[in-house]
Amino acid sequence: MAPMCQYAVDAKDGIPNEWHYVHYVSRAVGGTGLIIMEMTDIEPDGRITDYCLGLWSDAHIPAFKRIISEVHKHGAKIGIQIAHAGRKAEHVDQPVGPSDKAFSDAYRKPRALSTEEVLAMVGKFKDAARRAVEAGVDTIELHGAHGYLIHQFHSPLINDRTDEYGQDRALFGEQVIQAVRTVMPPDMPLIIRVSAAEYADGGYELAEVIDVFRRYRDAGADLFHVSSGGEAPVGSRKPSFHPGYQVPLARELKAALGVPVIAVGMLDDAKLAEATLAEGDADLVAVGRGMLRDPYWALHAIQANAGSDAGSVASGFIPRQYQRGY
Numbered sequence: 001m002a003p004m005c006q007y008a009v010d011a012k013d014g015i016p017n018e019w020h021y022v023h024y025v026s027r028a029v030g031g032t033g034l035i036i037m038e039m040t041d042i043e044p045d046g047r048i049t050d051y052c053l054g055l056w057s058d059a060h061i062p063a064f065k066r067i068i069s070e071v072h073k074h075g076a077k078i079g080i081q082i083a084h085a086g087r088k089a090e091h092v093d094q095p096v097g098p099s100d101k102a103f104s105d106a107y108r109k110p111r112a113l114s115t116e117e118v119l120a121m122v123g124k125f126k127d128a129a130r131r132a133v134e135a136g137v138d139t140i141e142l143h144g145a146h147g148y149l150i151h152q153f154h155s156p157l158i159n160d161r162t163d164e165y166g167q168d169r170a171l172f173g174e175q176v177i178q179a180v181r182t183v184m185p186p187d188m189p190l191i192i193r194v195s196a197a198e199y200a201d202g203g204y205e206l207a208e209v210i211d212v213f214r215r216y217r218d219a220g221a222d223l224f225h226v227s228s229g230g231e232a233p234v235g236s237r238k239p240s241f242h243p244g245y246q247v248p249l250a251r252e253l254k255a256a257l258g259v260p261v262i263a264v265g266m267l268d269d270a271k272l273a274e275a276t277l278a279e280g281d282a283d284l285v286a287v288g289r290g291m292l293r294d295p296y297w298a299l300h301a302i303q304a305n306a307g308s309d310a311g312s313v314a315s316g317f318i319p320r321q322y323q324r325g326y
Contacts, residue, residue, distance in 0.1 A: 001027050001035045002225075002264050002288035003081040003141065003193075007051040014044065014054025016063040024067050027291060028076035031298035031317040034284070035071060035078045036141050036191075036225075037064075039085075039148075040132075042124040045092045046084035046149070055082065055128040064135035072136070074319070079191065080132045082125060082180075083143030086110070086152045097152050098159040098166070104233050115163045118172060121149070126179040133184060140184060141191035144173055144216070146230030151195055154212045155231050157203055170212040177219040191262070192216055193225035196249040201235035206249060210256050217257050225262040225286065226250040243272055251281040262286050268293075270301035299326075 008019045020037075027035055040053040047054060054060060064080070071078045087097035087110035095110040096117070102109045113121065125142070132140055144150035152158045153165060153172040165172050173192075181190060194213060196206045213224065226249050228239070239245055246265035254261040263282035267273045268290025276282050291297045299317055303326075318326050 001032050001291045002286035003036045003038045003143075004288045004292055005038045005048065005052060007049055009051045009053060012050040014041065014047070014052070014056065015060055016053060016067055020053070020063075021067050021070070024078070025070045025074065026295040027298075028071040028074035028078075029319055030291075030294075030296035031302065032076050032291070033298065034139070035076055036139075036286070037067075037078065037080045039081050039083045039143055040128070042082060042084050042121070042128040045089060045096070046086070046124075048085045048088060048090055050091045055080070055131045056124070058131060058134075061131050061135050064132070068136040075317075077138040079137050079139035079141055080135075081141040081143050081193065082128045082132065084121065084125075084149035086147075086149035087158070088147055097149065098161055098172075099152075101158055101160075103147065112161070115165065118165050119175075122172070122175045122179050125176045126183055129180040130183040133188070137188075139189045139191055140180065141193055141225060142173075142176060142180065142221075143193050145193040145195040145225075145227045147195075147232065148230075150176060150192075151231060154209065155198065155204070157198065157200055157231060170215040173212070174215050174219045177216055177221050181220040189222040190220055191223045191225050192221040193227060194253075195228050195230055196226050196246075196253055197228045197237075197239075198231050199229040199234045199237045199239065200232035201237060203231060203235075203237060206252055206256075210253070213253065214257055217259055221259075223260050223262060223283075224250075224253055224257070225264060226253050226282075227264055242266065243269055244276065247276055247281050254282070260284070264288065268297065270304035273301060274305045 041047045089095040097110040250263040260283035262284040264286040273285040
């Protein structure tokens with residue numbers, strides 16, 4: 001399950017509530033193999049909205065632990081996507097980012113972080129990762145896509161700094177990965193979600209940013225969750241949005257870096273998802289909106305792909321209480 005923001009926190013405190021508990025546990029009951037919890041932020045001003053999740057305090061850990069523990073009871077694995085919205089934070093008086101460039105006229109003008117503040121931000125990612133590990137996650141995903149803070153640093157459209165973080169646009173993401181790895185068990189996989197291409201006029205293509213992603217791999221990223229866009233309003237480079245439109249990017253990144261990849265983006269047709277894996281274009285397939293519509297998407301995908309053996313194949317994944325329905 002791809003991370004999909006719920007914007008459902010009650011008290012604006014970043015703590016998961018009963019909605020999040022039911023939402024994630026029901027997807028585990030529905031047969032999902034790996035659930036990646038929604039964008040969870042490293043500081044209050046790093047949220048997209050005041051209703052987003054956070055991991056900036058140890059007080060957040062128990063609520064996450066409760067969800068994770070129950071998900072595990074139903075056989076699923078679960079991770080948390082750790083992030084900072086940067087200039088795309090909507091509910092703060094003044095967002096921050098690598099530069100003072102606003103996302104669009106509809107967004108507030110950000111303040112450029114000082115060099116010392118950038119270093120402090122690395123530490124905040126590390127602290128949030130430690131809390132995720134304490135909560136019992138099976139994996140951590142860093143959000144380096146869709147125009148959020150890590151992406152903002154490696155995007156030449158946004159990062160015009162004159163310090164070391166501008167001269168070396170991969171440095172911030174590299175340091176975050178290295179810091180996060182120090183608080184993760186050695187055998188726990190670290191995922192990073194990346195935008196492999198930008199849609200804004202003058203934005204990068206994968207070939208132009210592959211060296212940045214290679215740095216991320218060498219710093220300790222084990223899997224790449226391959227998406228695209230999000231750094232600025234879409235320009236003339238807008239892609240054709242069709243089922244599987246991002247799969248070629250996943251395939252190209254996998255070949256270039258020799259790493260396992262997660263493909264995402266309109267892959268909620270079970271046959272297409274299976275074909276993406278069978279052809280070797282990706283090692284995992286992430287489904288977001290499809291799982292918002294159907295908590296049992298994974299069980300239904302098993303049925304769709306198993307043909308006449310659907311009953312026997314799916315029976316190993318269906319909760320005992322529901323097997324009569326199948």
